[in-house]
Structure formats: structure tokens, C-alpha cells
Amino acid sequence: MKIGSFAKLFNVSIDTIRYYIELGLLVPEKKGTQFHMNQSCLDDMKLILELKTLQFSLKEIQQFLSYKRLTINIDIGYYKKLLLEKKNTFLEAKKELNRFIKLLDNKLHSLDQPSVSCSSTGVPISFVPFFYCPYCKIPLIISDASILNSNISEAKLTCSCGYFTSIQDGIIITSNLEESPYCILDDDTMTEFNPNFVSLREKGDQWIIKLLKEQNLSNKVVIETNIDVSVSLPKYxxxxxxxxFYIFCGFSLTMIKKLRQFIERNNPKLHVIYIQNTDYNLPLKPGSIDIIIDSITINDICSNKNVFPITLLQTYINQDTKVIGNYLYYHEGATSLLNFRTLYPNSHQHVLYPNYLENNLEKEGLKIQSKAVIGSTDNPGIFLDYHELGEKVNLLGYIAEHII
Known part of the structure; x- marks a missing residue:
């Protein structure tokens, strides 16, 4: 039988048969340049497939076939011993698998347990002096408050001008909520990031947390916005x-609740304020924010709004406010920049350009004091739908302060 017919008979490729011949698993006759698959090859191939079904490796099959050929016929005792050894290997593996399954069950059970701090979830009472009307710039009036363990879980916050916001289930829900223009970071969108880009982002987050820890944070207010797409601080x-005080703002209530659950499990004593907001008119005291965390937030917001995000937060910045973050950019002339303008015609002008960040920060009275190129990648993944393959997108780490 020719090799092609032999391969077809056993539903494998010709390359597989040639490989088995090369390993000595099959020993056909050779007539000229052609292999002729004889009865021994048929018998051996049936045995090979049987042993493969029983999870024997090619090396083990090779040893078994060698024994068979040396002893002319299969020694039933030897075959039985071989099968028993394989069975014992599987039993040991089964024991290990059962151990891992039990560990997974225990972990799943622990994740299903309610957070220790669930009963005290809410806005810390000590944060109340920071509640201001974003329009009148005066303290908000708090009514119908539910307080437990020095945390406000439910309340109404109003101003004489008609502004209204509320605390629901410990989360500040602002008025005039709009539909989010951003892609929420969920199981589907996470697959759109290339691991190289994720590693680059991780380096950027480490850069942020390192600089943050160098600051005097005692009695300070730190804010991270647009947590639906990207968030840095919770990992640390x-x-x-x-x-x-740490403030996290986002469009999606679902994402906010997930973030809260994570933080309460890992550091329940942390003073955290969660705000659902879509227009950056935050119910916060003017000049109350000391540090703004930019986890490529500027890139995300400027892609969908024709405005620089720090402009939106200008009311809440004081003379000592610092911005610590990461910024994605391409070198001028990159095709990716043209792609971006085509896909996002309403974006802020020159976002993703090298000098965009520094120029716009200076317009807001801020100057980059320190910066470093964290790294680059030429394959960030399809989430950056404007990226031209082969070009490098760079990640910049920076800290900016008020110009003196």
C-alpha cells in the first residue's frame, strides 16, 4: 500500500506517517524512492493509535514497539505492566487534580463571602465638608441621611439653585447622567489588548504608584476619573x-460597584468616595483636589471630547495640585495619527502627538517637572483601532505641577 492510501486509511496526514517512519515507529519496505506500507505497518499503526488514545507519548510507544519487535510477539505480562503503570500515573494525576479542584472550590467560596465592611459601606462623614454645589460654589445641604459606622449610605444633597445629587448605596450619583461614549472594560474588551501592551501599561502604573508614594498624602484628596476604561490605583x-481621601469617578455604576467590592475586600479601612458622573461637574469643594491620577485618562477622554480633561477639573485644582500619569503618543508623521483623526473627528486637536500633553498642561497653568518614556510597542491590540501595524505607540510617564 502506498503512503498516501495508508495515511487516508488511518485519517492522518502524509507528514505524520513520514514522521513516524523517521522515528522508527513504522518500518515500511522501500521500493526505489517509494515506501510500501506492509502488514506490519498496518498492525503497528493500529497499536500506535490505540496507545495514543490511552495517552502514551511517542517516546513510550517507541519503547514498547522496540520491545515487541525484539520479542517477536507481544508479551502479555509486559503489556499489562505498561498499562498498569499508565493507570497509576493517571490515578496520581487525578489525586492532584482533585486537590486543585478543592483549592479552587475554597477560593470560589471565599469570593462569595460578603465583604467585612459591607455593613459600613458609604461616604465617610469626615468627607461632608467637601460637598459643594458645582455651579454656586457653596456647601450642599444634606438631608434624609442614613448613617452607619460613620459612613453615609443614603442621602440627598441639594442647593438653593436647584442642583441635586444623591448618595445611593454609599455611591454618589450626580444629576444629568449621559450615556457613556467609552468602551467599558469588560471580558470582551480585555481580549482586544495585546499582552505586550498590557505589560507596558503595567510598567506605567508602577511608575505612577512610585511617584505617588513619594508625595505627602496626609489629609490630601486624590482623584482618578474615567475608571470605566482604565484605572491604576486599586491594584496597589x-x-x-x-x-x-481617594475619589474614583466613572460612567458605569456596574464598574463602580465592582471596584468598590474589590477595594473593600483588600483594604476596607481606606477612605474612598465613589462618584457616578458623566460631565465632570462634580459636587466637590473648589480647590479640593490635591493629586490627579491620569491612567491614560487624557488619551481616552480626548478621543471622544473636544476638550482637555484638566480644563474640566480646573475648578477643583489648587495651587499645589499635581498631576501624575501616563500618556500615549506617536511620533509626528505616523499613519496612526491620520487614522485616529478619521475615526475620531470630534476628538481634541493633536491628541496622541508628542507635544500635545505638555502644551495643553501649560495652558492650564501646569508644567511637567519630570517625565520618562516607559516604553513602546508596535502591536497594542485592536482596542487601539487607529493603530497602524508596524508603527510604535509610546507610553510617557510624567508628573506636572503648577507653574510658579
Missing amino acids: VSSLDLDT
């Missing part, structure tokens, strides 16, 4: 200062 939540 166990090491964050307990005498600092």
Missing part, C-alpha cells in the same frame, strides 16, 4: 495611605 490598594 493594600499599600495606599489610610489618612487620604
Whole structure:
């Protein structure tokens, strides 16, 4: 039988048969340049497939076939011993698998347990002096408050001008909510990032947290916005200062609740304020924000709004406010920049350009004091739908302060 017919008979490729011949698993006759698959090859191939079904490796099959050929016929005792050894290997593996399954069950059970701090979830009472009307710039009136363990879980916050916001289930829900223009970071969107880009982002987050820890955070207010797409601080939540207020803003209530659950599990004593907001008119006291965390937030917001995000937060910035973050950019002339303008015609002008960040920060009275190129990648993944393959997108780490 020719090799092609032999391969077809056993539903494998010709290359597989040639490989088995090369390993000595099959020993056909050779007539000229052609292999002739004889009865021995048929018998051996049936045995090979049987042993493969029983999870024997090609090396083990090779040893078995060698024994068979040396002893002319199969020694039933030897074959039985071989099968028993394989069975014992599987039993040991089964024991290990059962151990891992039990560990997974225990972990799943622990994740299903309610957070220790669930009963005290809410806005810390100590944060109340920071509640201001974003239009009148005066303190908000708090009514119908539910307070437990020094945390406000439910309340109404109003102003004489008609402005209204509320605290629901410990989360500040602002008025005039709009539909989010951003892609929410969920299981589907996470697959759109290339691992190289994720690693680059991780380096950027480490750069942010390193600089943040160098700051005096005692009694300060730190804010991170647009958490639906990207968020840096929660990954380091166990090491964050307990005498600092951390504000997390986002469009999606679902994402906010997931973030809260994570933080409460890992550092329940942290003073955290969660705000659902879509227009950056935050119910916060003017000049109350000390540090703004930019986890490529500027890139994300400027893609969908024709405005620089720091402009939107200008009311809440004071003379000592610092911006610590990461910024994505391409070198001028990159095709990716043209792609971006085509896909996002309403974006802020020159976002993703090298000098965009520095120029716009200076317009807001801020100057980059320190910066470093974290790295680059030529394949960030399809989430950056404007990226031209082969071009490099760069990640810049920076800290900016008020110009003196």
C-alpha cells in the first residue's frame, strides 16, 4: 500500500506517517524512492493509535514497539505492566487534580463571602465638608441621611439653585447622567489588548504608584476619573495611605460597584468616595483636589471630547495640585495619527502627538517637572483601532505641577 492510501486509511496526514517512519515507529519496505506500507505497518499503526488514545507519548510507544519487535510477539505480562503503570500515573494525576479542584472550590467560596465592611459601606462623614454645589460654589445641604459606622449610605444633597445629587448605596450619583461614549472594560474588551501592551501599561502604573508614594498624602484628596476604561490605583490598594481621601469617578455604576467590592475586600479601612458622573461637574469643594491620577485618562477622554480633561477639573485644582500619569503618543508623521483623526473627528486637536500633553498642561497653568518614556510597542491590540501595524505607540510617564 502506498503512503498516501495508508495515511487516508488511518485519517492522518502524509507528514505524520513520514514522521513516524523517521522515528522508527513504522518500518515500511522501500521500493526505489517509494515506501510500501506492509502488514506490519498496518498492525503497528493500529497499536500506535490505540496507545495514543490511552495517552502514551511517542517516546513510550517507541519503547514498547522496540520491545515487541525484539520479542517477536507481544508479551502479555509486559503489556499489562505498561498499562498498569499508565493507570497509576493517571490515578496520581487525578489525586492532584482533585486537590486543585478543592483549592479552587475554597477560593470560589471565599469570593462569595460578603465583604467585612459591607455593613459600613458609604461616604465617610469626615468627607461632608467637601460637598459643594458645582455651579454656586457653596456647601450642599444634606438631608434624609442614613448613617452607619460613620459612613453615609443614603442621602440627598441639594442647593438653593436647584442642583441635586444623591448618595445611593454609599455611591454618589450626580444629576444629568449621559450615556457613556467609552468602551467599558469588560471580558470582551480585555481580549482586544495585546499582552505586550498590557505589560507596558503595567510598567506605567508602577511608575505612577512610585511617584505617588513619594508625595505627602496626609489629609490630601486624590482623584482618578474615567475608571470605566482604565484605572491604576486599586491594584496597589493594600499599600495606599489610610489618612487620604481617594475619589474614583466613572460612567458605569456596574464598574463602580465592582471596584468598590474589590477595594473593600483588600483594604476596607481606606477612605474612598465613589462618584457616578458623566460631565465632570462634580459636587466637590473648589480647590479640593490635591493629586490627579491620569491612567491614560487624557488619551481616552480626548478621543471622544473636544476638550482637555484638566480644563474640566480646573475648578477643583489648587495651587499645589499635581498631576501624575501616563500618556500615549506617536511620533509626528505616523499613519496612526491620520487614522485616529478619521475615526475620531470630534476628538481634541493633536491628541496622541508628542507635544500635545505638555502644551495643553501649560495652558492650564501646569508644567511637567519630570517625565520618562516607559516604553513602546508596535502591536497594542485592536482596542487601539487607529493603530497602524508596524508603527510604535509610546507610553510617557510624567508628573506636572503648577507653574510658579
